[in-house]
Amino acid sequence: MAEKLTSEEINNLVAALDGWEKQSDKDAIHKSFKFKNFSEAWAFMSRCALYAEKINHHPEWFNVYNRVDVVLNTHDVGGLSALDEKMAKAMNRFAGA
Numbered sequence: 001m002a003e004k005l006t007s008e009e010i011n012n013l014v015a016a017l018d019g020w021e022k023q024s025d026k027d028a029i030h031k032s033f034k035f036k037n038f039s040e041a042w043a044f045m046s047r048c049a050l051y052a053e054k055i056n057h058h059p060e061w062f063n064v065y066n067r068v069d070v071v072l073n074t075h076d077v078g079g080l081s082a083l084d085e086k087m088a089k090a091m092n093r094f095a096g097a
Contacts, residue, residue: 002074002081010080017088023071027079029088033068033095041066047094048087057083059091 005013013029014022020031035041041063052058060071072088074081 002077002083004074004077004079005081005084013080013085013088017085018092020088020092023073026073028071028073029080029084030069030071031088031091033070033091035066035068035095038065041068044068044091044094048091051090051094052087055083055086057087059087 010022010027010029014020017029017031020029022028023030033041033044035044045061045063045068048059048061057074062069070091072084073079074083
């Protein structure tokens with residue numbers, strides 16, 4: 001089972017992840033990804049969905065045309081865990097960040 005990250009670990013995580021920020025209203029991180037068009041956004045979401053199934057960790061996300069807004073946290077631990085770090089790094093990779 002995943003373990004909740006400490007405040008120090010969360011600060012280090014956010015500092016190391018390109019474009020991700022700590023959510024102000026809950027123990028989560030968020031990022032907005034922008035693509036050239038809807039097709040690229042959808043392809044990104046498809047890659048992320050396959051990876052999420054593989055690691056059994058699913059993002060909260062919202063898509064409008066070329067933008068995908070993502071919030072990550074681990075509900076089982078009531079905050080952030082190493083799974084969120086894995087998912088965020090994969091999302092950055094899939095987006096070409």
